[in-house]
Amino acid sequence: MVDATRRLLRHLVDAPAHVGLVRALAPPRFAALVRVVGLEDAGELLAMATAEQTLEVLDEELWRSGDADEEELDRGRFAVWLEVLLEAGDAAVARRLHELPEELLAAGLCAQLFVLDVDALGHGMAGTSSREAALAERVLDEALHLEFAGYTLISRDPLGWDPTIAALLALDAVDHRCVRRVLERCHEATVDLLDPGADGWRTILSAQETVEADARADREDRRAAAGHVTLADARAFLKLAARTPLGDPAALAEDPLTHAYFRELRGPARPVASASASPEEPHLAELLADLDAELQAPARRALPASAERGAFEDSGLGDLRRALIALADRDPPRHSDQVARLAYLTNLLMTAGRPDGAPYFPVDAANAALSLTARGLAARVPDRTDVAAEAWITELQRTGVDGLFRLGWRLRAEDGSAD
Numbered sequence: 001m002v003d004a005t006r007r008l009l010r011h012l013v014d015a016p017a018h019v020g021l022v023r024a025l026a027p028p029r030f031a032a033l034v035r036v037v038g039l040e041d042a043g044e045l046l047a048m049a050t051a052e053q054t055l056e057v058l059d060e061e062l063w064r065s066g067d068a069d070e071e072e073l074d075r076g077r078f079a080v081w082l083e084v085l086l087e088a089g090d091a092a093v094a095r096r097l098h099e100l101p102e103e104l105l106a107a108g109l110c111a112q113l114f115v116l117d118v119d120a121l122g123h124g125m126a127g128t129s130s131r132e133a134a135l136a137e138r139v140l141d142e143a144l145h146l147e148f149a150g151y152t153l154i155s156r157d158p159l160g161w162d163p164t165i166a167a168l169l170a171l172d173a174v175d176h177r178c179v180r181r182v183l184e185r186c187h188e189a190t191v192d193l194l195d196p197g198a199d200g201w202r203t204i205l206s207a208q209e210t211v212e213a214d215a216r217a218d219r220e221d222r223r224a225a226a227g228h229v230t231l232a233d234a235r236a237f238l239k240l241a242a243r244t245p246l247g248d249p250a251a252l253a254e255d256p257l258t259h260a261y262f263r264e265l266r267g268p269a270r271p272v273a274s275a276s277a278s279p280e281e282p283h284l285a286e287l288l289a290d291l292d293a294e295l296q297a298p299a300r301r302a303l304p305a306s307a308e309r310g311a312f313e314d315s316g317l318g319d320l321r322r323a324l325i326a327l328a329d330r331d332p333p334r335h336s337d338q339v340a341r342l343a344y345l346t347n348l349l350m351t352a353g354r355p356d357g358a359p360y361f362p363v364d365a366a367n368a369a370l371s372l373t374a375r376g377l378a379a380r381v382p383d384r385t386d387v388a389a390e391a392w393i394t395e396l397q398r399t400g401v402d403g404l405f406r407l408g409w410r411l412r413a414e415d416g417s418a419d
Contacts, residue, residue, distance in 0.1 A: 019048040027056035028226075035060065039080055046081075047088040051099040058104065059219050065353065071231050073212050075111035079160030082167045090170035097171045098178065106185040107215035112164040114154040115186035118147055149176075151183050224264065227347060233257055234352040241406035242413045249380075252403030261344060319381075320374040323392040334397060341401045345369040375411055376404030 022045065025033070030053040034042045039061055046054065062078055063071040085093045097105060109115075144155035146165060149172070155161040172179045220230050229237075237257045245251040328335040349365040360368070380399065381391045396404075 022048045023050050023053070025053065027052045031056040031060050039077070040084060043084045043087045046084060046096075047092055054096055054099065055101075055104075055222070058100075059223060062108070063216075063219065065231050065351075070216060073107055073111050073215065075108075075157055075160065078108040078111055079157065079163055082160075082163040086163055086166055090166075090173070093167050094170045094174040097167060098175055101215075101218050102178070102182055102185070103214040103218040106182045107212045109164065109168070109182060110186045110189060110212070112156055112160045113186065114156060115183050116152045116154065117187055118150055118152050149180060149183060151187060227343070229261065229344065229348045229351045231351055233261070234348045237348055238352055238409065241409035244406045244410040246407075246410065246414075249399070252376075252399045252407060254400065254402065255406070258341070258344070258402050262340075319389075319392050320370060320377050320396075322389065323377070323396045326389070326393050327396060330393065331397065338396065338401050342366070342369055342373070345373070345402065345405050369405060372408035372412065373401045373405045374408070376407035379407055379411060380404065 022030070027050075030045075030049065034045055034057050037045060039057075046057070049057070058081065061081065062074055064074045065071050082093070085096055144158060144161045146153045148168070153165070153168075168179065224230070237255070240255055240257065324335065324338065327338065346362070346366045346369045349368055350360045350362065353359050376399075377392060377395060380395050
């Protein structure tokens with residue numbers, strides 16, 4: 001951890017009466033703080049968190065993009081989160097789990113456990129062949145397992161077994177009905193796979209898919225409301241951009257994916273808020289302010305859907321920068337719309353990642369979005385004299401940054417360059 005982070009954590013631990021200041025942080029900023037500290041070392045912060053802050057952390061920490069166009073739950077990170085929570089005691093763990101959407105809780109548990117009904121398992125195995133019975137017996141002998149609440153819980157990952165069972169027992173002591181509902185969801189996802197004809201013991205790993213889909217959909221709804229772009233939509237947009245016809249201005253009109261995004265967005269993403277310090281602790285806000293530069297680590301946090309006039313003045317992108325500034329004076333609503341679309345393109349690149357698979361830092365994603373948009377503008381208005389300034393503004397108003405970005409992306413794909 002960096003010095004500013006160490007000083008902040010030391011202050012919070014030494015002055016627990018002021019945890020309210022941390023709880024006042026907007027969830028995206030709190031999640032960024034946890035990211036800087038590292039999930040494994042964020043026990044003190046997580047113990048202070050509100051339900052909204054906790055959910056924001058999990059939405060960022062527990063999901064990873066893979067080869068498919070959907071993000072996947074990272075079972076290892078879920079187990080790490082449980083282990084960190086357990087440091088604060090059973091009561092804290094139970095409270096945090098109880099606050100989670102049940103879709104996410106079920107997906108997390110199914111990532112760690114196979115959940116089989118004890119009676120159904122006994123009846124099902126009674127009619128199987130000796131070969132299948134022997135296989136089932138070997139699975140149970142070799143795997144960590146526990147009979148609990150009428151179910152047989154079988155470990156999918158030995159490293160996550162202890163924190164998962166401890167957390168489940170802590171929640172059961174507070175809300176047994178919740179535990180039963182969640183285990184039932186996990187069981188329903190696996191019960192059909194126990195048919196010996198389907199070689200169920202060997203295919204049971206696919207049980208996670210159904211439950212995880214519910215959690216993924218719930219998460220995507222939350223993040224869409226904050227301006228995030230799904231992995232599937234980000235990849236589809238870039239594939240569409242790579243096929244943008246050259247020399248056809250009509251092809252630069254707003255595409256269906258962008259249109260749907262702004263239609264469904266229920267409101268602008270809230271800017272990251274700052275915590276105000278109490279009169280007794282004016283320096284805590286200063287410590288938090290010291291971290292702002294560090295909070296630019298990789299993330300898929302939505303950028304504000306609006307920005308001040310000078311937000312992109314330091315980008316050094318010449319024509320586009322000047323056109324945006326001029327547009328702010330000439331047509332403020334159109335300027336705000338274009339800045340919102342730049343934020344959308346930035347989020348899109350952060351979700352999709354770089355062409356080589358590496359993640360984007362927020363500032364790098366913003367610069368890439370601006371650079372590709374500027375490349376599209378230069379292709380549409382190649383004249384770079386002062387006389388062309390009016391043409392830049394006109395083109396920006398007519399085509400919009402998303403159309404120019406798609407043109408810039410196609411041109412980059414044509415020559416194989418990297419911005």
